[in-house]
Amino acid sequence: MTTELVLAIDQGTTSSKALLVDATGRVVASGSCGLSISSPRAGWVEQDATELWTSVVAAIRDALDACPDADIVGLAISNQRETVVAWDAGDGRPVGPAISWQDQRGNAVCRELATTENRELVRLLSGLELGSMFSASKIAWFLERYGSSPGLRLGTVDTWLLDRLTGGAVYATEAGNASRTLLFDVEGQSWSRALGELFGVEIGRLAEVRPSIGPWGETWHVPGLPDGIPVLAVLGDSRAALYGHWALAPDHGGVGKATYGTGSSVMLPTDRAVRRVSGVATTLAWQAPEPLWALEGNILYSGAGMDWLARTLGVAPGREFSALAATAGSSRSAVFVPALNGLGAPWWEAAAVGTLTGLDSATTRAEIARAGIESVAHQVCDVVDAMDPLGTQPALHAGGGATSSELLMQTQADLLGRTLLVSRITDVSALGAGALAFRAAGIDVVPADELVPDAVEPSGDFGAEDRAAARAAWREALSRAGVPDREEPGGGRR
Amino acid sequence: MRHVIVLDEGTTSARAVLISERGEVVAEATRKLAIHTPAGLCVEQDPAEIVASSIAVLREVLDVATAEGCEPECLAITNQRTATAVLDANTGTPVGSMVSWQDGRADEFVRGLRPRWAARFQEVTRGNLSASNVAIHAAALLQDPELARRAARGDIVLAAPDSLVLMALTGRHLTSTSNASADGAMDFDRRDWWTDWLDHLGVPRAMFPPILDDDGDFGVTLGSVLGHELPVRAVVADQQAALFGQGGFRPGGVKCTHGTGTFIDFNIGDRVPPVLHGMDLRVAWNTAFSRTNCIEGASLVSGSAIEWLVDDMRLLSGPADVDDLCRAATPSGLVVVPALAGFASPHWDSASRGSVLGLSRHTSREQFVEATVTGIAHAVVDLLDAMWNASGVAPAVLTVDGGLSRSDYLQQRTADLAGIPVERTADAAHATARGAAWIAGIAAGVWPDAETAARGLSVERRFEPRMDAAERSTRRGAWVDAVGRTLGWRAEVAEVPPAAERTLG
Numbered sequence: 001m002t003t004e005l006v007l008a009i010d011q012g013t014t015s016s017k018a019l020l021v022d023a024t025g026r027v028v029a030s031g032s033c034g035l036s037i038s039s040p041r042a043g044w045v046e047q048d049a050t051e052l053w054t055s056v057v058a059a060i061r062d063a064l065d066a067c068p069d070a071d072i073v074g075l076a077i078s079n080q081r082e083t084v085v086a087w088d089a090g091d092g093r094p095v096g097p098a099i100s101w102q103d104q105r106g107n108a109v110c111r112e113l114a115t116t117e118n119r120e121l122v123r124l125l126s127g128l129e130l131g132s133m134f135s136a137s138k139i140a141w142f143l144e145r146y147g148s149s150p151g152l153r154l155g156t157v158d159t160w161l162l163d164r165l166t167g168g169a170v171y172a173t174e175a176g177n178a179s180r181t182l183l184f185d186v187e188g189q190s191w192s193r194a195l196g197e198l199f200g201v202e203i204g205r206l207a208e209v210r211p212s213i214g215p216w217g218e219t220w221h222v223p224g225l226p227d228g229i230p231v232l233a234v235l236g237d238s239r240a241a242l243y244g245h246w247a248l249a250p251d252h253g254g255v256g257k258a259t260y261g262t263g264s265s266v267m268l269p270t271d272r273a274v275r276r277v278s279g280v281a282t283t284l285a286w287q288a289p290e291p292l293w294a295l296e297g298n299i300l301y302s303g304a305g306m307d308w309l310a311r312t313l314g315v316a317p318g319r320e321f322s323a324l325a326a327t328a329g330s331s332r333s334a335v336f337v338p339a340l341n342g343l344g345a346p347w348w349e350a351a352a353v354g355t356l357t358g359l360d361s362a363t364t365r366a367e368i369a370r371a372g373i374e375s376v377a378h379q380v381c382d383v384v385d386a387m388d389p390l391g392t393q394p395a396l397h398a399g400g401g402a403t404s405s406e407l408l409m410q411t412q413a414d415l416l417g418r419t420l421l422v423s424r425i426t427d428v429s430a431l432g433a434g435a436l437a438f439r440a441a442g443i444d445v446v447p448a449d450e451l452v453p454d455a456v457e458p459s460g461d462f463g464a465e466d467r468a469a470a471r472a473a474w475r476e477a478l479s480r481a482g483v484p485d486r487e488e489p490g491g492g493r494r
Numbered sequence: 495m496r497h498v499i500v501l502d503e504g505t506t507s508a509r510a511v512l513i514s515e516r517g518e519v520v521a522e523a524t525r526k527l528a529i530h531t532p533a534g535l536c537v538e539q540d541p542a543e544i545v546a547s548s549i550a551v552l553r554e555v556l557d558v559a560t561a562e563g564c565e566p567e568c569l570a571i572t573n574q575r576t577a578t579a580v581l582d583a584n585t586g587t588p589v590g591s592m593v594s595w596q597d598g599r600a601d602e603f604v605r606g607l608r609p610r611w612a613a614r615f616q617e618v619t620r621g622n623l624s625a626s627n628v629a630i631h632a633a634a635l636l637q638d639p640e641l642a643r644r645a646a647r648g649d650i651v652l653a654a655p656d657s658l659v660l661m662a663l664t665g666r667h668l669t670s671t672s673n674a675s676a677d678g679a680m681d682f683d684r685r686d687w688w689t690d691w692l693d694h695l696g697v698p699r700a701m702f703p704p705i706l707d708d709d710g711d712f713g714v715t716l717g718s719v720l721g722h723e724l725p726v727r728a729v730v731a732d733q734q735a736a737l738f739g740q741g742g743f744r745p746g747g748v749k750c751t752h753g754t755g756t757f758i759d760f761n762i763g764d765r766v767p768p769v770l771h772g773m774d775l776r777v778a779w780n781t782a783f784s785r786t787n788c789i790e791g792a793s794l795v796s797g798s799a800i801e802w803l804v805d806d807m808r809l810l811s812g813p814a815d816v817d818d819l820c821r822a823a824t825p826s827g828l829v830v831v832p833a834l835a836g837f838a839s840p841h842w843d844s845a846s847r848g849s850v851l852g853l854s855r856h857t858s859r860e861q862f863v864e865a866t867v868t869g870i871a872h873a874v875v876d877l878l879d880a881m882w883n884a885s886g887v888a889p890a891v892l893t894v895d896g897g898l899s900r901s902d903y904l905q906q907r908t909a910d911l912a913g914i915p916v917e918r919t920a921d922a923a924h925a926t927a928r929g930a931a932w933i934a935g936i937a938a939g940v941w942p943d944a945e946t947a948a949r950g951l952s953v954e955r956r957f958e959p960r961m962d963a964a965e966r967s968t969r970r971g972a973w974v975d976a977v978g979r980t981l982g983w984r985a986e987v988a989e990v991p992p993a994a995e996r997t998l999g
Contacts, residue, residue, distance in 0.1 A: 304855070312859055314808060333847055340855040353827075354853025358983065361798055361834040362531075363848075364806050480849065480979045 003028070004443060007063065007229070008076040008434035009056055010427060011157055012237065013037065013083075013100070016052070018059035019427055020070050021434040024448040025248055027427070028070070031062020043104040049085045049094035052157065053164045061224040074232035075165065075219070076437035078240035078429040079157040081180045084138040086146060086154035092168050095146050098157075099138040106137025109199075118198060125195055127179070127186040127282030129348070136182035136199040143201060155207045156181065158234050165231060167220030173207040174234040175291075179284040184209075186284055189291060211287035212239075213440045233436035237429045238265045238296065239285045244432025245397035245423060248447045252421055255395045256294075256387070258380045258412075260402035263344065264299040266383040268393065277387055279346030288436060297345030297383035302376040303402050305338025309372040313365045322405035325373045328366035333358030335477035336371040338379075343483060346386035352482040358473075373405065377412040378474040384416060395419040397453065399428045414462040415470060421453040498935045499555060499566035499724065500927040501663075503548055503573040503655050504732060505529070505539075505594070505754060510551035511927040512559050512566060515940055517950035519924055520564055523554035530591070535598030541579040541588035544655065545662040549719060552663075556722055568727040569663075569715060570934035572735040572926050573655040575676040578631035580641065583651045586661040589641070593631040596754070596794075598835070600625040600634050601844045611694075618691070620675075620682040620766070620775035622842055627678030628654055633695040645698055652701045656729050663720065664713035667703045670729040674705045675777040676790075682775065683766075708734075709781040709937035728934035732926050733757045734778045737788060739929025740893040740919055741951050743944040745786075748881075748889040749925070750874060750908075750916075752898035755838075756796040758874065759788045760881045760889060771880040772840025779933060783943065789884055791839040791877030795848070796870045797897050799832035803866060809859050813897070816867060820903040823864035827852045829976040830865040832873070837981065840880040846983040851976045870898070871907040872973040878912055891915050895922035902955070910961035911969065920954040 003022050010017040017032040033055040039045050064070065082101035087094045099105070110132045122130040132138075135156060142154050153163065159173045178184040178191070183201055185192040189209070196203040210216065216231040235243060238259060246253040256268030269285065270293050280297040301308075310321040337343075339352035356368065384396065398420050402408055413420040425431060435445045479485050495514055502509040506529070512521040525547040530538045552569075559565050579592040593599075604625045615623040632652050636642045644650045653661060656673045660666060674680040674687075679702070681688040687702050706712065712726035730738070733751060737759040740749040745763035750756060761778060764785050778788040795802075800816060803809045810819055829851045836844040850862070874892075882888045892914060898904055899922050909916040919925065932947040934940075941947035961969075 301855075308853075308855055308857075312809070312857070312862065314859075338853075340853060340857075353851055354857070355979075356850035356853065357847070357980070359834055359848035359850070361795065361802055362806075363802070363834070365808060368807070476983070481851075 003071065004073045005070050006074055006076050006232070006434040006437040007060065007072050008078065008430040008437070009060070009161070010237070010430040010433070011052065011056055011077070011079040011161060013080050016055035016059045017427065017430060018056070018063040019430045019434065020063050020067050021431055023438050023443050023445050025431055025435070025445065025451045026448050029063045029066035031059040031066070033058040033062070037100065043107065045100040045102040046097035047083070047100055049087065049098040049160065052085065052098055052160065056161060057223050060222070064224055072229055073441045073443070074230045074437050076233040076433035077158055077161055077231065078235050078237050078433040079161065079177070081156065081177060081236040081238070082133055082135050083157050084135050084142065084154060085157060085160040086142040086152060087160065087163065088149070089151040089153045089168065092163065095149070095152065096142060099141065101133055103138065104132045105141060106132030109137045109140060113198060121198065122182060122195065125185050125192050126182050128182055129281065130182065134180055134182040136195070136201060139181070139183070139201050140199045152205070153207070158236070159207045162216060162231065162234070165219055165222055166217040169220060170217035171207045172210045172216065174212050174236070175209050175287045176212055176236045176239050176284050177234070178209050180236065186282055186293070189284060189287065211289040213288045213436055215440065232440035233433050235286055235433045235436060238267060240429040240432035241399055242267050242285060242294070242432065243436055244428035245399060245421070245453070247432060247435035247445050248423070248425070248451050249397070249421055249453050250447070252395055252397065255393050255397065256384070257397035257399060260302060260376065260398065260400035260408070262302070262304045264302040264376065264380055266297045266299070266345070266380055266387070267294045268384070268387045269294050279348055279386055280383060295387045297387065299379045299383065300342065300344035301338040301340045302379060305336070305340060305375055306372045306402070308338070308340060309336065309369060313369060319404070321369055322373065322407050324366050325369035326407045328364060328370045331367050331371040331374055332363070333360065334363050334367050334371040335473060336368065336375045337477050337481040338375050339481050345383050347382070347478070347483050349483050355477065355481045357477050357480055373408050374411055376402065376408060377415045378471070380412060381415050381471065393418070395421055397421045397423065399423040401426070409456045410459065413456045413458045415467060417458050417464070417467055420456040422456055423453050424451060495564060496940045497559065497564045497566040498568055498570055498931040498938070498940060499552065499559070500570045500572060500931045501548055501552055501659060502732070502927045502930070503544060503571070503659050505574045508544060508547040508551050509927065510555040511924060511931070512555050512564065513928065513931040514564070517928070517947070519921070520562070521555045521558040523551040525551055529594065535601060537594040537596040537598070538591040539577065539594055541592040541658055544592065544658060545588065548659050549662065552720055556720065566724065567940070568934050568938045569724040570728040570730070570930035571656060571659060571726060572730050572732050572930035573659065573673070575654060575673055575731045575733070576626050576628060576678065577655050578628045578635065579653045579658050580635060580650050581653045581658070581661055583649050586665060588658070589650060590635070592658070593635065595626045596835070597631065598625055598844065600630045603634070604630065604844070615691070616770070618681050618688050619678060620770065621678060622772065622774055622839060624838065624842065625844065628652065629677070629679040629692055629695050629697050632697040632701065636697060645701060648700060650701065651703070653703070656731070657703050660712060660726065660729065663715045664726060665716055666713045668712055669703045669705055670708045670710065670731070671705055671777040671780040672708050672731040672734040673729065676731055680705065685780070707781055708779045709933055727937045728930055730779060730930045730933055733759050733790060734776060734788065735929035735933070736895060736926040737761060737778060737929065738932060738944070739925040739927070740895060740922070741948050742893065743784070743948070746887065746890065748891070749893045749895065752796050752894065752896035752904070754796070754798045756793040756870065756874060758791045758877045758881070760885065761786060761788050762885050762887070763787070767884050769884060771883045772842060773877070773880050773884050774839060781933060781937065783936060789881045791880060793870070793873040793877060794835040794838050795832050796873070799834060799866055799870060800898065802834060803863060809863055816863065816901050817903045819860045820864040820867050823858065823860035826857060826861045826865070827972065828857055828861050828865040829972055830862070830869040831976050831980045832866055832869045833980060840876060841977070841981055843981050846981050849976070849980040851979060867901065867904050868907050871904055871911050872970070874908050875912045875970070889914060891917055893917050893919060895919065895925040905957045906960070909957040909959045911966060913959050913966060915959065916957040917953045918955050920952045922954070
């Protein structure tokens with residue numbers, strides 16, 4: 001009997017991956033292909049739309065080469081969000097670059113639009129803050145230049161990949177991806193005419209919004225893949241990660257997650273569409289097919305902050321940095337605030353500056369490294385505290401590269417005062433999309449034992465008073481870094 | 495040719511220097527001294543080691559002097575200040591460790607004293623209340639019941655470093671005005687110990703030595719100790735000796751010593767300014783030829799900040815690389831407030847610690863080092879500004895010595911940010927010894943006056959201010975903002991009364 005597999009595509013910023021996964025969550029084969037990124041001028045960040053697609057094809061080919069007889073029940077897509085691609089419906093050729101989520105060319109447009117009323121309208125309808133990271137200003141940029149062409153199609157990366165996978169037969173976007181465009185009514189779960197008018201985007205030209213769970217269409221003339229394989233699930237990467245955490249730890253479905261990457265993303269599911277939480281976004285995580293809303297906060301510098309410290313201290317980032325930090329019993333009075341380019345969620349304080357404070361003659365590089373580890377955990381705590389001030393969620397899933405630091409995970413559990421469920425796998429986003437695809441195919445996902453996350457509990461000797469003292473010292477350092485003292489975070493928004 | 499021998503008993507080394515009537519260094523010997531940090535904020539030295547090293551270096555130089563036929567006619571002593579040793583009153587033998595001027599064990603105790611005592615302390619001693627205080631050190635030491643009993647019986651006495659080495663060399667328990675004015679227990683106007691203060695702290699007045707003029711009668715060295723019987727013609731505290739030795743013996747003279755910390759001393763003649771703006775007033779020297787006061791300001795961390803960058807942060811391989819790294823740094827908005835041991839003058843905030851503000855993803859090691867050096871310069875300018883405010887006289891030229899004075903980058907930055915020239919004298923390394931030698935030599939008749947003694951003094955390099963006023967004002971503004979963000983840390987710690995305060999009431 002052959003095992004039924006899902007081919008899960010994870011199209012990210014730095015690489016495209018393809019994983020053949022089974023219904024226990026195990027990865028049977030995988031392929032990956034790196035991606036280039038360019039910055040043609042200050043604030044502009046672009047990728048090559050053709051390369052986004054050909055890298056996916058290359059990754060699929062690698063995975064299938066390793067497992068040529070795979071019984072593929074369907075495809076799943078997890079993708080980088082907010083990035084916008086435009087192409088011609090006739091020949092499928094890209095028009096212009098892929099404008100990355102990191103691109104800030106829309107700053108001027110957003111600033112112009114950012115009246116108090118408009119910001120309130122955007123917040124109310126989309127759940128997001130008016131800003132150039134989200135897709136709307138990027139879409140407007142394309143329409144201004146290429147809008148007169150009748151065959152122009154444009155959308156987020158999921159839309160682009162669906163078009164290519166189905167030979168142009170499907171022009172659709174996934175609801176969760178749409179909820180990161182600034183053009184989507186997060187509560188009504190449809191494109192918003194009012195927001196379209198605000199940004200000068202004709203809503204009728206946008207792709208059809210569909211639930212995250214398919215079927216979405218079938219493969220057609222994809223190099224290396226047979227025709228007729230259905231695309232069963234599409235999720236934006238951080239939501240795919242949340243779905244993956246839940247699928248691999250069924251007992252802990254329903255609690256939030258933190259992803260420890262360059263920055264950190266914290267997501268907590270919420271029962272209502274728009275819960276006004278200062279400094280964090282409200283988004284539609286997915287429609288599967290029932291909607292799940294979530295609060296999402298993005299921290300700008302976590303892994304990148306540690307890596308910066310590692311470089312400055314002259315140690316290798318990652319394992320060596322964490323090992324250095326672990327040689328210090330504590331950070332004592334040293335605090336690192338990694339506001340290396342302002343502070344993100346929940347503070348959104350562009351004027352905040354990076355600081356190292358509490359330094360004395362006995363401060364060691366190990367203590368500073370430890371302060372670097374703690375800065376990541378404190379920032380996640382800030383977001384979780386803002387989202388769940390009453391502490392209703394007893395646990396938090398943890399994923400991403402930096403979870404390999406035991407010190408970081410223990411520090412996080414200690415400072416949160418909650419159980420941390422640390423993922424044992426690196427590609428949780430791909431597995432999440434894969435799990436949703438299995439569900440679409442009517443196959444139950446039963447995670448393999450070795451994939452169940454490790455539960456890290458707060459240390460017994462780190463009590464509530466220690467937590468309060470550590471958090472107070474962090475808040476003090478934040479205030480010295482230029483975050484105004486206030487009851488609730490998010491007063492100074494982006 | 496006549497000669498003076500100097501014992502320079504510093505924090506990190508004991509040094510003996512033989513100086514000729516022409517001002518040349520004929521011979522010298524140095525021994526490093528250990529600094530112990532047994533626990534927490536405690537910083538101690540071994541008084542027996544200090545005595546032994548002092549005697550050893552003096553003997554070494556005297557041997558050379560004998561061999562070369564240039565026997566000195568008198569000894570001058572200059573020394574680190576405000577450190578506290580306990581001596582057996584009968585034998586002069588040190589008892590236990592010496593509490594260093596860098597010691598912070600009484601920080602919290604001092605915070606507790608401040609509400610009731612800070613203003614009065616300033617009025618009487620003309621200095622600022624801090625844990626660097628011989629009477630407070632003594633109070634802490636007398637927490638030991640055995641020592642307290644011996645003190646009550648008169649069996650032990652107190653000795654700052656000058657008294658420690660004097661006792662060993664001459665068998666006499668004495669101190670000088672320049673030293674006593676830095677001990678934090680002297681009634682400045684009366685030039686005598688302040689008994690109310692000592693009573694409050696529970697330290698017997700009898701433990702303190704008589705205070706003599708800096709060129710007073712300190713006796714003669716014991717032949718059994720040095721093999722020579724030399725009159726001790728001057729005992730001058732190190733900062734004040736350096737002021738003299740850098741040519742700052744006239745009103746308006748100002749010297750800046752970059753050691754572990756930075757000490758700036760500004761000669762104001764015999765004036766006593768009514769308001770000191772966070773600065774300390776010291777007796778510069780009380781001698782037969784001159785009664786001079788100086789305004790003193792201290793920044794606790796400068797050389798030690800560079801050591802910290804080298805040893806703890808490993809951002810550079812040694813102090814010699816400082817200038818290269820600073821020059822390689824691209825401009826940035828980074829500000830380092832190197833208050834690694836809290837703030838002394840003019841802010842007096844021992845609870846705060848150093849900070850680095852304005853880190854961005856582009857911040858480099860070079861910028862980190864450059865901003866640290868610039869922070870040291872800013873701290874110097876803060877002190878100069880306060881001295882100007884206190885005295886009503888603007889320092890015109892800053893003369894630098896000490897380890898970090900070798901950094902051209904630091905001197906240029908200081909000149910730029912202060913808006914006045916900075917001069918590095920030739921042979922700045924011997925400024926302290928030279929000053930003490932001159933005071934002793936004038937007393938002994940080797941030189942008729944200070945001008946004659948100093949005629950060989952020359953400037954090795956002068957740094958002119960090159961920064962325009964607008965940039966200076968922007969940079970100073972950023973610094974003041976950064977200091978504001980750094981002050982007042984961990985204020986809650988100050989609320990906890992330490993055990994000592996509860997006992998002492």
